[in-house]
Amino acid sequence: MLSLPFLGGHWLGNGAVSHGALMICGFMGTVIGIERAVAVKRHAAWLAPVASGWGGLCLLAGLTTAGAWLLTVAAVVFVGVNVVVVHRQRAAHTVLLLASALAWLTGSLLFLLRPEDMSSVPWWFAFLVMTIAAERLEMTRLMRRRPGAQVSLWLLLGALAAGAALSAFSARAGGVLYGLSLFCLALWLGVFDIARRTVLAQGLARFMAVCLLGGYAWLAVAGLAWTGAALGLPLRDAALHALGLGFIVSMMMGHAPVILPAIARIKLQFGSLFYVPLAVLHLSLIVRLGIGLNDFAWRGTGALLNAVAIALFAAVMVGAAVLWQARHRSGAPKQDRS
Numbered sequence: 001m002l003s004l005p006f007l008g009g010h011w012l013g014n015g016a017v018s019h020g021a022l023m024i025c026g027f028m029g030t031v032i033g034i035e036r037a038v039a040v041k042r043h044a045a046w047l048a049p050v051a052s053g054w055g056g057l058c059l060l061a062g063l064t065t066a067g068a069w070l071l072t073v074a075a076v077v078f079v080g081v082n083v084v085v086v087h088r089q090r091a092a093h094t095v096l097l098l099a100s101a102l103a104w105l106t107g108s109l110l111f112l113l114r115p116e117d118m119s120s121v122p123w124w125f126a127f128l129v130m131t132i133a134a135e136r137l138e139m140t141r142l143m144r145r146r147p148g149a150q151v152s153l154w155l156l157l158g159a160l161a162a163g164a165a166l167s168a169f170s171a172r173a174g175g176v177l178y179g180l181s182l183f184c185l186a187l188w189l190g191v192f193d194i195a196r197r198t199v200l201a202q203g204l205a206r207f208m209a210v211c212l213l214g215g216y217a218w219l220a221v222a223g224l225a226w227t228g229a230a231l232g233l234p235l236r237d238a239a240l241h242a243l244g245l246g247f248i249v250s251m252m253m254g255h256a257p258v259i260l261p262a263i264a265r266i267k268l269q270f271g272s273l274f275y276v277p278l279a280v281l282h283l284s285l286i287v288r289l290g291i292g293l294n295d296f297a298w299r300g301t302g303a304l305l306n307a308v309a310i311a312l313f314a315a316v317m318v319g320a321a322v323l324w325q326a327r328h329r330s331g332a333p334k335q336d337r338s
Contacts, residue, residue: 021111023244024124025071026056028252029104032131033074036081038263045084048077068112075105092150093138096157100130103161110168122164122178125243130157132251133185136193136212149192156185175230182243183223189216204257204270207278211254214282218246221289237299238289245306246285253278253313260317268317269324277313284309 033049055070082098107123114120133153163178190196190213199209222243225235257268288302 020121020124020240021067021071022056022059024128025052025074025104025108026059028128028248029071029074029078030056033078033081035259035263036078036085040081040084040088042081042084044077045081048074048081050074051077064115065112068108068115072105072108072112075101075108079105091138093134096130096134096137099157099161100127100134103127103130103164106164114168117168119168121240122167122174126160126164128248129160129182129185129243132248133157133189135255136189139194149188153185153188153192156181156188160185172230176227179223179225179227179230179239181223182226183220186216186220186223189219207270207274208254208257210275211250211278214278215247215250215254218242218250218285222247225289234293238293241306242285242289245281246289249281249310250278253281256313256317257320266321267324267328268320269327270320271323273316273319277309277316280305280312281309 029052030049033045033052037045037049051070051074055067055074058064058067058070079098079101082094082101086094086098103123104127107120107127110123111120137150137153159177160181163174163176163181165174166177167174193212193216195209195212195216197209198205199213200206201209219242222239225239225242228235229239257270257274261267284302284305286302287305288299292299292302
């Protein structure tokens with residue numbers, strides 16, 4: 001096994017043991033923390049992504065307790081940041097963002113106090129699911145929705161939180177409630193999200209819609225698999241990766257072309273290559289969760305393709321930024337004169 005001295009040990013093995021905390025808190029928590037810090041424009045807000053980033057490095061180094069403390073500190077600061085957001089703009093989506101931050105904090109506290117069990121995982125996933133739901137609620141707030149649509153969303157997310165809480169005491173009952181909530185949330189998003197209309201558009205709008213609708217399909221799969229796993233079926237891997245990769249990474253691919261330029265102050269040249277990593281992602285999940293459900297060799301192939309899809313997406317984003325610069329640097333004077 002490889003050993004990196006500055007991480008203090010066998011980082012690959014440590015990463016495998018703590019990959020849930022690493023991906024959800026160390027990576028996604030840091031990315032979302034940066035996005036929120038840029039939005040609120042307060043120096044103290046940067047403590048959240050700094051703490052979560054260092055927490056992830058501690059987990060890689062095998063310093064589980066130190067990592068858990070840092071992730072908890074990150075979540076506490078992140079809750080404070082979202083209190084500021086709600087104070088500035090009291091709306092349904094900002095309140096939901098605050099609820100998602102509290103879910104992160106709850107999961108991190110459980111990880112700190114009960115590192116030996118998995119009770120933190122439903123809360124961490126709830127953090128990401130609620131964050132995405134809040135962003136979609138904000139995006140579609142101008143749409144005419146049927147009466148009760150927003151109330152039903154809050155009820156579903158409340159059931160999701162209740163399932164996460166119950167899972168700490170009864171994995172079966174809590175898991176069933178959690179899984180059914182995910183499945184019903186997928187139906188809600190499929191019916192009420194604006195993506196079902198923008199998929200008929202062109203360019204980036206269509207790409208985003210394809211990412212979102214594909215993600216909602218995997219969310220439904222995750223909900224059913226989570227329910228099945230709670231009932232004793234061998235579907236835990238399917239539940240975790242349909243949710244973590246199929247839903248959350250699809251959402252990341254769909255939102256990144258809009259969020260990344262806002263954070264990094266760059267521009268992207270959209271093109272058909274954006275669909276390549278998305279297609280590889282869905283293919284990898286079909287291999288991993290379909291053929292690989294009862295075949296470890298195929299499951300390993302699917303896992304490798306999961307990583308390839310994410311690496312391809314990163315490469316496409318970098319290439320899109322470079323291409324935009326190359327095309328517009330020479331064309332800028334013309335545009336300025338017109």
